[in-house]
Amino acid sequence: MKRKFARLFALPLLLVGMTVGSASADEVQVAVAANFTAPMKIIAADFEKATGHKAALSFGATGQFYAQIKNGAPFDILLAADDETPAKLEKENLGVAGSRFTYAIGKLVLWSAKPGFVDDKGEVLRKGGFEHIALANPKLAPYGAAAVEVMTKLGLMRALEPKFVQGENIAQTYQFVSTGNAELGFVALSQVYEGGKLKSGSGWIVPSAMHSPIRQDAVLLSRAKGNLAAEALLKYLKSDKARAVIKAYGYDL
Numbered sequence: 394m395k396r397k398f399a400r401l402f403a404l405p406l407l408l409v410g411m412t413v414g415s416a417s418a419d420e421v422q423v424a425v426a427a428n429f430t431a432p433m434k435i436i437a438a439d440f441e442k443a444t445g446h447k448a449a450l451s452f453g454a455t456g457q458f459y460a461q462i463k464n465g466a467p468f469d470i471l472l473a474a475d476d477e478t479p480a481k482l483e484k485e486n487l488g489v490a491g492s493r494f495t496y497a498i499g500k501l502v503l504w505s506a507k508p509g510f511v512d513d514k515g516e517v518l519r520k521g522g523f524e525h526i527a528l529a530n531p532k533l534a535p536y537g538a539a540a541v542e543v544m545t546k547l548g549l550m551r552a553l554e555p556k557f558v559q560g561e562n563i564a565q566t567y568q569f570v571s572t573g574n575a576e577l578g579f580v581a582l583s584q585v586y587e588g589g590k591l592k593s594g595s596g597w598i599v600p601s602a603m604h605s606p607i608r609q610d611a612v613l614l615s616r617a618k619g620n621l622a623a624e625a626l627l628k629y630l631k632s633d634k635a636r637a638v639i640k641a642y643g644y645d646l
Contacts, residue, residue, distance in 0.1 A: 419622035420447045422467055424458040426474035426609060427564035428499060428536060428581035432642045433472065439638075440629045446622040454562035456533030462487055462614065469617035470626060472496065472609070474563070475535040479612035492613035496630050498645040499607035500582040501539050504596040506571050515597040517577065518549055527558045527569040527578025536563045539604040540579035546603055582643035589641075601645075609644075 425433050430452050437448040451458075455474040462468060462482065471488075473479050476495065482488035503518070505511045517523070529537030537559075544550045558575045560566030563584070570578040582598060585591055611630060617623040629635055636646055 419620070420449055421469045421617070421620065421622040421626050422449050423451065423470045423472060423626070424462070424466075424468040425450050425452050425472045426455050426458075427452050427534075427562045428474055428583055429472055429497065429609065430564065431583060431587075432638050432644075435638050436630070436635050439634060440626055443629065444622075444625050446625055448626055452564065454530070454533045455535065456530075457562070467616070468614055469620055469623040470611060470613055472611050474499065474607065474609055476608040476610040479610040482612055482614070487615050488612040489615055489618050492627065493610050494627075494631070495608050496611045497609045497639050499536065499609055500601065500643055500645065501536060501543065501579055501599040501604060501607070502582040502585060502596045503577060503599060504570060504580050504585050504591075504594055505577040506573060506594045507576070508593075508595050511577055511595040511597050513597055515547075515599070517597075518544070518547060518553065523576035524556060525558045525569075525575035526553055526556050527560060527566045527575035527580075529560045529563045529566045529579075534560075534562050534566075535607055536579065536581050537566070539599075539607055542604040543579070543599055586643035587641065598643075 433450060437450055441447050455478050458471055459478050462471065471479060471482065479488055479493045483490055483493060503511055503515050511517050528540040531537035531541045541550070544553055558569050560569055563581050566578055567580045567584045569575045570580060585594065585596060611627060613623055613627060640646060
């Protein structure tokens with residue numbers, strides 16, 4: 394009889410323990426600009442270890458995420474590849490006013506998977522010797538828009554346009570170049586850079602003065618107002634540990 398009562402009392406205590414655990418550790422849904430894939434995977438793992446909260450990550454083009462959020466996609470945070478989209482979401486009351494901040498400043502690189510193919514001044518663009526050059530859709534991806542600015546500034550837009558291979562986002566653009574479907578292309582430096590150098594291939598890091606600043610802003614989305622896990626992640630992005638990861642992938646802060 395005593396054993397029976399012991400079992401009956403044990404069950405409610407177990408349920409109480411489960412409730413307390415789930416209240417202290419939650420999951421936050423994060424829409425992440427594709428260029429920030431590698432550093433964000435590291436930051437999310439570190440964040441979970443530090444806080445117990447889990448960050449569920451979705452990667453893609455900022456323009457596509459904007460459309461999805463407008464249509465009710467269940468994201469809590471947007472880590473955009475620009476500063477315009479988060480500002481627009483705030484104005485449309487889809488982002489929490491005052492939550493927006495720049496978490497990274499992106500850099501553009503003209504990159505080839507082939508060693509020695511791209512020189513460190515980008516002269517390969519004038520010399521030619523390639524059939525295809527990849528860039529992200531400039532209407533959806535800020536890195537694609539920056540690439541168009543650079544080619545226009547160099548006076549090469551008309552000559553190079555017939556060779557364009559356009560990715561839906563910067564991740565697909567990188568794929569075109571890394572697989573050799575395009576001999577070279579404009580990608581995010583973070584995709585090919587780690588620990589202060591290119592991981593492979595050859596590239597020209599485009600001077601930031603040649604295009605508009607790629608300010609990448611984060612914003613807390615309205616559906617997540619008061620969500621402690623979401624607020625904790627935004628705070629963690631400003632920490633020294635997260636900033637060190639961001640810088641290691643070639644971003645400015």
